[in-house]
Amino acid sequence: MDLSALVKAYDVRGVVPDQFDENIARALGAAFVDVVEAERIVTAHDMRESGPGLARAFAQGAMQRGASVVEAGLGSTDMLYFASGHLALPGAMFTASHNPAQYNGIKMCRAGAVAIGQDTGLAEVRERAGAYLDGEIPQSVGAVADVERVDLLSAYAEYLRGLVDLSGIRALTVVVDAGNGMGGYTVPAVLGDAALTALPLQIVPLYFELDGTFPNHEANPLEPANLVDLQRKVVEVGADIGLAFDGDADRCFVVDADGAAVSPSAITALVATRELAKSPGSAIIHNLITSHAVPEIVAEHGGRPVRTRVGHSFIKAEMARENAVFGGEHSAHYYFRDFWFADTGMLAAMHVLAALGEQPRSLAEITAEYSRYVASGEINSTVDDQAGRVEAIRTVFADRAVEVDELDGLTVELSDGSWFNLRASNTEPLLRLNVEGSTDQVMAATRDEALAVIRG
Template identity: 70%
Template sequence: MINLSDIVKAYDVRGIVPDQLDPEVARALGAAFVTITGVRALAAGRDMRPSGPELLAAFADGATSQGADVVDIGLASTDMLYFASGQLGLAGAMFTASHNPARYNGIKLCLPGAQPVGQDTGLAEVRSLAQDYLATGLPAPADRPGSVTSRDLLADYAGYLRGLVDLSASRPLKVVVDAGNGMAGYTVPAVLGSAVLAPLPLEIDELYFELDGSFPNHEANPLEPANLVDLQRRVVEVGADIGLAFDGDADRCFVVDADGNPVSPSAVTALVAVRELAKAPGSAVIHNLITSKAVPEIIAAHGGRPVRTRVGHSYIKAEMAVTDAVFGGEHSAHYYFRDFWRADTGMLAAMHVLAALGEQDGTLAALTSDYQRYHASGEINSTVADQDAKVAAVRDRFADRTSASDTLDGLTLELADGSWLNVRASNTEPLLRLNVEAPTPTALAAVRDEALAVIRS
């Protein structure tokens, strides 16, 4: 019998199909989700992976057996499922493994209004009950089993996003989009193209728009530099103004400028924050502790209240609710919007960047130059047996140069030369994750190499 602890992670379900995640598991999870949460209706969507239809149908079977109605929205990006949850007031289940390789699939769950379901907000209980169901069988069906209906929300989703960011007055822009054979190949033509709505002043150069869950060109994970190479080359070849790369379920978006240089997610966070603060002056803006320190500097300079959080969407969304933040951004290119039910949407972030670029005559590199003030290492992973001991060793190594420190998420050290570093343990693997930022490339290399020497010794 499958051990669900192996596939039910901190925020969602991820497993190899069919070894770890099959219809029987999906059916048990569907029944358990309805029983634990008490929801009477939910929306369900899926990405382009071949196993999606069967897994969604089995989950719906388990959910309806316990009395919940299911609205099947079919092919969808994850943020389109969040739109369905928010707009229709339904719980949600999105069948996707995001950027994971082709052999994986998974489930992202939410409550009505796109409220997250994680280990601390019901997912652990769902896992435990589903494990019991796998051992003993599903409980007796409800007196009134639920029904499954289908609904196409693509045009509604596109219209809602266009209502949040007006691109109609933009100067003409040439935009290369790398969909990575993922769901952006379905949503970009609807939102940025003319597939369902009036055309915008955007010329979209489509790269890998064919929906193909085997990912024949490259993995749909733009966080890995190797997966941006095709986009970078294409932008330069065709003389585009900007390039966009989405992950498999299109809830994250990465940006490159006209020279093919990546624009850091921290810079995108700062750019979008400035735009959102112009609409809601004085609001809180969330940034996680791995984002560049330029982000809180820029938020404060534009009259906002920077709020620092742990890494992870459940922490971001919870803090947004407490502070009524207008926006939140993470170093991993997840962007959260108050007017999108505090959910993350790569498409809406991309639209803000396009609008900012199209509202002026300069290049994207010039537009974002002030937002990229420091030099960052990116996340560096090391396999470590005793994580606590290594974190303590890093703290001791830099003790004589530390001006401030905290343990909000792992260990963060602010150094006297203006550099900072963070080391934090993975929740699921024997890994330590290191991030370093510094005022100069030389200072960055020195701190990074010294920290890695301690971690990997």
């Protein structure tokens, strides 16, 4: 069976049950165990209705191939990474992140939260699972596989609080929009009433009820429309900061006291300076779509900026190669050496809360230091001929290009100081455009010209 439409560049994602069902999950579980050569694995799932059944089918496939399964049950994606690191086990997280309710998927990792992508085992998992679906999953002989259920929420929360101490900061009012996703489960444990130590935080919850149908808005804070409720509530209650998590709570977006969204690039630069203060001279990973301000600020603080392509499996691999202390993406994925080089929106949020609460200034005043340029944000265009449109862009801007590279899609530095990246989505039939310039006018001119070519 051909699973190429389901198994993407760095995860599994598809519509349930049309593209992804329990039979496929069972085959993927068996193939996963074969590829990572595991005797024991850990699984978790988010709040989507299909999650428990898919996770259990995956476990059944794993057990057929002789691996025991630790079921962590309900959790965020960074909780699964914690489980993989804490227990030193390969892991599988059942989530479709910010995708609509009818989707589900799997993010897989080796022991220690080491990411598995297309070039690091996922293609082999896909091929092996397809073969099992065409035939049958052979029963492992001699191995005694069992299921153990564990609750790791309190251990996860305690670990994060050990990395960033919030007990001594000034009192802050924090609005948190969980989008009916897993932030509604993890935030109370880490920052709220369930915390083992009293923190000077007043949490104002929005949509903490776990509901995989997302009745209030999509759990995708990258879309400005999904931040509107948070922005309104922050201003309404006079909060110091707003936080928005995506569906599986591995990404975190930040809103200041005026209700303005803070660029993930500014958050990357802010957290980078904090981590460099603890680990001087360390590498900091930034993907090629983050603001040019990030490598500039990293270098100014004595760090070593390392540019990489987009995608969590690529960034995690680069984090490990460089022993980087921190990494950030434009999409609000933040990676930490102290967290097995994996991404955790919660830890990034805690760093921002600490930076805000350790001094008297507002968040807008703090982040202004890290915001040097004007960015378009990611603009998606559905096109029939992706390669053709990219070549058309290359031709149109050729006479003004100062530098061109193809690390990930097409990145063009222009003579007016602006730059853009155009790349094809790994999961959807889209071209993604990101533009940055020294002023609104410079950015807008480049953006509008590029979009006119892309959209024909």
